[in-house]
Amino acid sequence: MKKWIITNGTFITMDEQNPVLQGCMAVENNQITYIGANPPHPLDYYDERIDGSKKLYMPGLVNTHNHAAMSLLRGYGDDLALQVWLQEKMWPMEGKFTAHDVRWGSLLSIIEMLKGGTTTFVDMYDHMNEVAQAVEESGMRACLTRGVIGLCPPEVQTAKLIEAKQFALDWHGKAGGRITTMMSPHAPYTCPPDYIEKIVQAAHDLQLPIHTHMSETAREVQDNVDQYGARPVAHLAKLGVFSRPALVAHAVHLTDEEIDILKQYDVRVSHNPGSNLKLASGVARVPELLRKGIMVSLGTDGPASNNNLDMFEEMRLAALIHKGVSGDPVAVPADAALRMGTIDGAKSIWLEDVGALQAGMKADFIALNIDQPHFFPKTNFISHAIYSASAKDVVDVWVDGKMLVKNGECLTLDEEKVLYEAQSCFERLVGQA
């Protein structure tokens, strides 16, 4: 049983009584066993001691909505109307994706996320065995789901659902417990109601949560009303989606009544500010969601609509845009954005022992190099983490007590090979090679 300790560090704890602490943190195997001003044991009790001076330690970031393999399409289509972007750029290329492409695209995203301080992510895509395999190799934590689109003949729908169930069964609790799974109708506008009901039944059978896109654009909400006579929240509630623990991505266009329904069912919302701005979807009503006590977390969405996986940027966007758009300078303060990016992200995927630096929590945490101009003066490190930091300030990353990034280098994956293979996949997809 390996015991080690960080001394002389600055820690963002997520403990409201003591949010920033100078001192030390001890880890045994995959768990934080102590955090406080002074070491609980003589230093020679520990197998290893790390000098934490000039580092800011904080919980690893949790990205609650991603399609990691879409990194292969980063920069392939920008500044386009949504339908043009989807129909002329994304869908034709994604239609050509093989398992091989999903493997290398996912690994490209995983390296970017890990080096940038994200320790857990949610992924909804196809060829999910490849994603799970990549997660296992990387050492990262993930909540994975095969997103199914039901705009196809019944026998294809059935095959997809069987595949999604099999994936969820095969990987739930695997990779030393680092992988959990969910069931996912892709969206109310891509799945007929009876198909959504079948997926809900499968989630009940497997005792798994449900993840879906919801109310990303005003158009989609209107289409739902036109087609089904209800806005998406009522529609999904009626189909039983919220009878399971549920995480919805986007939720940009909500009425007060819909917010009440989400609260009633304890539905968790993955706010994707960067993607919502870039695709001109709008600005989610996050201050109202937080006021209602709804669990809100942050997602990057896929790297083709962001176009990076920097969760510090998502936390900063969450803290900035709601102030600017509402006119309220205290909307989404720094500590709220920090919670959304860490502990509330973990809770949003039902991980209760991830997302804080406290004894008993899993040892998923990161270190930032704060010996840099934009972290001076040393006024308020939560402010600095939200309003000044970026993914590139992260130097060390641990997941489940294991060091995965050291001094900016990923220890578990071969970055040079991943970059080479991802580039090759893209070139083959566009027919250049």
Next chain:
Amino acid sequence: MKKWIITNGTFITMDEQNPVLQGCMAVENNQITYIGANPPHPLDYYDERIDGSKKLYMPGLVNTHNHAAMSLLRGYGDDLALQVWLQEKMWPMEGKFTAHDVRWGSLLSIIEMLKGGTTTFVDMYDHMNEVAQAVEESGMRACLTRGVIGLCPPEVQTAKLIEAKQFALDWHGKAGGRITTMMSPHAPYTCPPDYIEKIVQAAHDLQLPIHTHMSETAREVQDNVDQYGARPVAHLAKLGVFSRPALVAHAVHLTDEEIDILKQYDVRVSHNPGSNLKLASGVARVPELLRKGIMVSLGTDGPASNNNLDMFEEMRLAALIHKGVSGDPVAVPADAALRMGTIDGAKSIWLEDVGALQAGMKADFIALNIDQPHFFPKTNFISHAIYSASAKDVVDVWVDGKMLVKNGECLTLDEEKVLYEAQSCFERLVGQA
């Protein structure tokens, strides 16, 4: 006369016919002499050859609104109502600032800007000799102005104006031409009309442009109407401010008529998206300004309301927020945001030979390390620069043909000393030392 060449590079040129070029760029002394696919001379013609592979070269970024010394207050007050922030946090501390504080606060910002790829900045503050001195030492380019607040007795007003004129005279064209100067009434709400007229007269006498804050908040616009019977644009036009070349910061709250007046006088607008969001000032009408052909550039504003000086972030915010708020996914495309951060920034401070990689332009440029996951695949480097890059991707920086940052290290300033002194200044100011 030193001649050198970069080969095998990827260059963002700002030439609309050939925006991204693979090839080489030659520099002699402080000027770009050639850019193209193949070297114009045999390589042994050059005194030095740099291998540019795995680097993205682009013009240095131009930050057209800053109060650099306010870096000393980074993180000292966030998530506060504007008046509380100003009256309880900023003004009491700034009132204590000495020349010594302005020196170290400015150097802290200059190091952050330079290492992050900003090669030119506009600064409006007090103790401006210290700022100019810091700019000269750093090797950076700057357009500097002593911002005067006229809410004081006439003799103090007069003394401030004399000081501002003297500063503008002393430093215009200095530091090998890298420093230019302007005259600055701080804002219409901090300068009585007759005082603004005196500053305009001084600008005429010295043949210098004028820089001022304008229409940052809705409240300030309403106060202007209440006090002077006109909105700020008409008010400043009437006082002659636009009879000089003029750069206004913020311009968030504008009517169509005001936009027409700005266009008529060729007034340049420094858009400060990060600061405007953080202080809940609102979202400027940038798409309309661009449609009218008004020259729009980007500023960070002071580091206490941002809270970093990452111009890549300002370019990205400019490209993102106007899409999200307007609902138009093609508003402010990547190349428009890029122009705002580079060549249009330079033009906004009347530098016609800065901001592009073209023969005859000043050699102010930067290199990004693109051998990183978030720059893969190699699809569109303008998209990558705007939607994926950050200040921390910058590795090398040249201003006026001189290398100021090499591999992330500032060659002209002692970073360790600057961090130490800035921290000491802050601790003395809050009475901790």
